[in-house]
Amino acid sequence: MTAPIRTLRVTEVTPETDDAVSVTFEASDGDELRHQPGQFLTLRIPAPDGWVARCYSLSSAPGDARPTVTVKRVPGGIASNWICDRLRPGDTVDALAPAGRFTPAVDQRDLLLFAAGSGITPVMSILRARAREGGTAVLVYANRDERSVIFADGLRRLTEAHPDRIRVVHWLETLHGLPDPARLAALAQPWAGADAALLCGPAPYMRAAAEALERLGTPRSRVLTEEYRSLAADPFAALAAAGPEMPAPDEAGAATLTVRLDGERRTLPWPARTTLLDLLRARDLDAPFSCREGACSACACRVVAGEVKMLRNTVLEEEDLAEGYVLACQAVPLSDHVEVVYD
Ligand SMILES: Cc1cc2nc3c(=O)[nH]c(=O)nc-3n(C[C@H](O)[C@H](O)[C@H](O)COP(=O)(O)OP(=O)(O)OC[C@H]3O[C@@H](n4cnc5c(N)ncnc54)[C@H](O)[C@@H]3O)c2cc1C
Ligand code: FES
Known part of the structure; x- marks a missing residue:
């Protein structure tokens, strides 16, 4: 089992716009930080009265020399301003393993992407991966004005290198006004038949893009969303604490769990009041997680037999639940x- 907390050394801090920076890391233990396009890291950041944990999507693609996150300042925000103002090459930051489900499936060859502001970060990772691996992608990318466009040059280079496969349609609020469902639908109409649509950005943009897709008749099962929010809980503190009690294998009323994870298949007793994540981690299985509060989907897996109950869920949608996903x-x-698989 890899260590749940990795220490990352900052190798580069690159300004992207007046209020966004990219931070490039190398793992201090020398092990490669493997991730899927569209996944995020959870970083531990100093705060005035202790620490906070925040998720930041990787903008680098798997196989890029070094993992990179891109962070945009939020006015009054603790972590984003600390990262933009204070983080320097040579500094170290603690991180949880890459996680998240904002990743198109391998057989989804043609993508329609909607991003706004810092929502470009996971989308950039997906575009970089697409450029390498094949398939087509069209991005509708909204920003306040030209100066606030993160990755303007990187996107131009991608579209110039792959004009037949990658296309970017910019939406600037100073020119076009606020994005609305009717106009987004009209813009995206030629690509409405894409295999998957992925949405990332501030809540009003996500709502407008989701409604545009509804107007275009895109089934919900083909839509993936990534919602940005700050974690309330601190998963690092939870890990540092004593950890969950090892569930007693003979506890009365324990169910039986079969789990497939990282190519391994295990069968374990599952005590009634223990969460699946606590059970797996107590048994040294490297199950992914971030918020531990039902809000990020980093821990999602699929139930293929039996039934579970979720104590809280603010992130999985009806379509995910219908496919058997649980937190x-x-x-x-x-x-x-109960049998569960980690895809
Ligand atoms: C899966 C995921 C991926 C993400 N990826 C990225 C990414 O790639 N790039 C990126 O920039 N961000 C990303 N985010 C968002 C990021 O995690 C943070 O939420 C964001 O940086 C803001 O954090 P902060 O600590 O700076 O702000 P916070 O301190 O959390 O504050 C956020 C806002 O709330 C206000 N606020 C805070 N506390 C209070 C209070 N007590 N009362 C009233 N107002 C308050 C602040 O003034 C500020 O406006 C992602 C989030 C998730 C969940
Ligand atoms: S760890 Fe975030 S939803 Fe479970």
Whole structure:
């Protein structure tokens, strides 16, 4: 099992716009930081009265020399301003393993992407991966004005190198006004048949893009969203604390769990009041997680047999639930036997 907390050394801090920087890391333990396009890191950042944990999407693609996150200042925000103002090459930051489900499936060859502001970060990772691996992608990218466009040059280079496969349509509020569903739908109409649509940005933009897709008849099952929010809990503190009690294998009423994770298949007793995540980590299984509060989907896995109950879920949608996805950090057993897989 890899260490749940990795220490990352900052190798570069690159200004992207007046209020956004990219931070490039190398892992201090020398092990490669493997991730999927569109995944995020959870970083531990100093705060005036201790620490906060914040998620930042990787803008680098898997296989790039070094993992990179891109952070935009939020007025009054603790972590984003600390990163933009204080982080320097040579500094170290603690991180949880890359996680998240904002990743198109391998067989989804043609993508329609909607991003606004710092929502470009995971989308850039996906575009970089697409450029390398094949498939097409069209991005509708909204920003306040030209100066606030993160990755303007990088996107231009990608479209110039792959004019037949990658296309970017810029939406500038100073020119076009606020994005609305009707005009977004009209813009995206030629690509409405894409295999998957991915949305990332501030809540009003996500709502407008989601409504545009509804107008275009895109099934919800083909839409992936990534919502940005600050974590309330501190998963680093939870890890540093004693950790969950090792569940007693013979506890009365324990269900049986079969889990497939990292190419391994294990069967374990699953005590009724223990969450799936706590159980797996107590048994040295490297199950991913971030917020532990049912809000980020980093811990999502699929139930393929049996039934579980989620104590809290603010992130999985009806379509995810219909496909059997559950949040391991919130799942407790309902049936005597449960089988779950990590994709
Ligand atoms: C999966 C995921 C991926 C993400 N990826 C990225 C990314 O790639 N790039 C990126 O820039 N961001 C990303 N985010 C968002 C990021 O995690 C932070 O939420 C963001 O940087 C703001 O954090 P902060 O600490 O700077 O602000 P916070 O301190 O959390 O404050 C946020 C806002 O709330 C206000 N506020 C805070 N506390 C109070 C209070 N007590 N009362 C009233 N107002 C208050 C602040 O003034 C500020 O306006 C992502 C989030 C998630 C969940
Ligand atoms: S760890 Fe975030 S939802 Fe479970």
